[in-house]
Amino acid sequence: MQFADQLKRKGSPMKIIVNAELCQGHARCLAEGPDVYVLDEVGYNSTSIDNVPPHLHEQARRGALACPEQAITIVED
Amino acid sequence: MTDVASGGSPRPEDVPVVDFDLRSQNGLAESNAAWAELRKLGPVAWSDDNGGAWIVSGYDAVTEGFRNWRALQSGRAVRTIPGPGGSPDLNPLNAVPTRTTGLLIPEELDPPLWKPYRQVFNELLSPKKVEQALYPRVRHWVTKCLDDVIESGECDIVDTLTSGVPAAVILEWLGFPEKDWHRLSAAFHNMASYIPGTPLADHYMSELDWAFDRIEEEVAAVRENPRDDVTSYLANVEVNGERTSYEFAKGMLNLAVSGGVDTTTSVASSAFVHLSRHPEVRQRLIDEPELIDSAIEEFLRVYPPARTHGRTVVEDTELAGFKLRKDDRVILSEVSACHDEAAFPDADKFIIDRFPNRHLAFGMGNHRCPGSHVARAMFKEMLTQVLERIPDFKVIEEELEEYPNCAALGGWSKAPITFTPGKRRL
Numbered sequence: 001m002q003f004a005d006q007l008k009r010k011g012s013p014m015k016i017i018v019n020a021e022l023c024q025g026h027a028r029c030l031a032e033g034p035d036v037y038v039l040d041e042v043g044y045n046s047t048s049i050d051n052v053p054p055h056l057h058e059q060a061r062r063g064a065l066a067c068p069e070q071a072i073t074i075v076e077d
Numbered sequence: 078m079t080d081v082a083s084g085g086s087p088r089p090e091d092v093p094v095v096d097f098d099l100r101s102q103n104g105l106a107e108s109n110a111a112w113a114e115l116r117k118l119g120p121v122a123w124s125d126d127n128g129g130a131w132i133v134s135g136y137d138a139v140t141e142g143f144r145n146w147r148a149l150q151s152g153r154a155v156r157t158i159p160g161p162g163g164s165p166d167l168n169p170l171n172a173v174p175t176r177t178t179g180l181l182i183p184e185e186l187d188p189p190l191w192k193p194y195r196q197v198f199n200e201l202l203s204p205k206k207v208e209q210a211l212y213p214r215v216r217h218w219v220t221k222c223l224d225d226v227i228e229s230g231e232c233d234i235v236d237t238l239t240s241g242v243p244a245a246v247i248l249e250w251l252g253f254p255e256k257d258w259h260r261l262s263a264a265f266h267n268m269a270s271y272i273p274g275t276p277l278a279d280h281y282m283s284e285l286d287w288a289f290d291r292i293e294e295e296v297a298a299v300r301e302n303p304r305d306d307v308t309s310y311l312a313n314v315e316v317n318g319e320r321t322s323y324e325f326a327k328g329m330l331n332l333a334v335s336g337g338v339d340t341t342t343s344v345a346s347s348a349f350v351h352l353s354r355h356p357e358v359r360q361r362l363i364d365e366p367e368l369i370d371s372a373i374e375e376f377l378r379v380y381p382p383a384r385t386h387g388r389t390v391v392e393d394t395e396l397a398g399f400k401l402r403k404d405d406r407v408i409l410s411e412v413s414a415c416h417d418e419a420a421f422p423d424a425d426k427f428i429i430d431r432f433p434n435r436h437l438a439f440g441m442g443n444h445r446c447p448g449s450h451v452a453r454a455m456f457k458e459m460l461t462q463v464l465e466r467i468p469d470f471k472v473i474e475e476e477l478e479e480y481p482n483c484a485a486l487g488g489w490s491k492a493p494i495t496f497t498p499g500k501r502r503l
Contacts, residue, residue: 024442
């Protein structure tokens, strides 16, 4: 119930979209967002999250900003 | 591979033309200043030097260039005019053609052949592999290299630590015997730094010949009798269903050795000199150790080891609005991009907690340095242990020696330090 209330207060869920063609495995997203981002076996971004928990929003944003290839889009309304 | 059967490219129109001979720049300060002057003319310029080349200095343009692998290729090209060192070969490392170096794989490959060879390196040097398999050896070698000098109160931090550690970590990982490590790492350490034609350069060129011969010797040996090490794995790896060719086996080993032994050395040496010259930065790192990761990224941005890379245009294309022609040569400058005020506010300042910091020290695009994870691990452990064990180290300024030529790779040849003696750990 509390989570649903939080959603109502903060608006639409935060979504992470990774452009796999741009990702080159720098792993800077993981460095800034260790609790958000997931890398595959060889260190390329395999994150796919439709609903980042609010306490991790800052990590999600920092991870996206840190990407040298600008391969990560954060969608939040 | 690309074949460019041309004597040189005609000067294009509507672009600033500059006299920009990378090899004439003496030392980092002069080189960085030259790039800053160039950026004032715009992100892209042209130089008639060495057969002509586009010189790309702006952050956005450099990244655009690295990402446009379709038109700006890394495959080795040949020009019919000899370069200053007598060799016409143009490859990604020869922003200015100097000598023929051994083929580097997958650095000199383009998609599609690039992909499976790149995957080989991705698997060997993934963040997970570095954490589990390589990091314990990084810690061991940093500890031991410092142990070797810590009771004496003095050393050349380049020879002892910043060159010694990457050499030990990488060459041990590859399986080279310890007796070869110093000579191999010195060969690559010295190769990048001397201007062709000088007597010292000739000596180091022959050492480089020895290094490539030594690597070839190991490749031949393990293709015959594989051992249980990374050299044997690389030299015999199956790609596209077939054992890799002898040439490509050599190419991968050449890259594994040369890519690793001098680059980390460069940025780590620069960082220690910086910390000696800026005690307030050093103190901040000691007081706030959580800043080490962002400090590492800022050292990489300010002192990127690999300063430029070359590309050959294989089909007419556009870059930052300029029209690049087939057979043109392009020089992309990571160092200039890293210092571009348009991308980094106060770019000339070392800002320990700068964020975001999307620098190009490890490149950009599909050839992003596959060793970046182990490089960061080595750099971090060296910084951590020095600040823990010899925190009052001081560089002897009068004895500092810089690479005289930093067209491709910048750094310190020697950085003698003194410090309060400490205790061995092993």
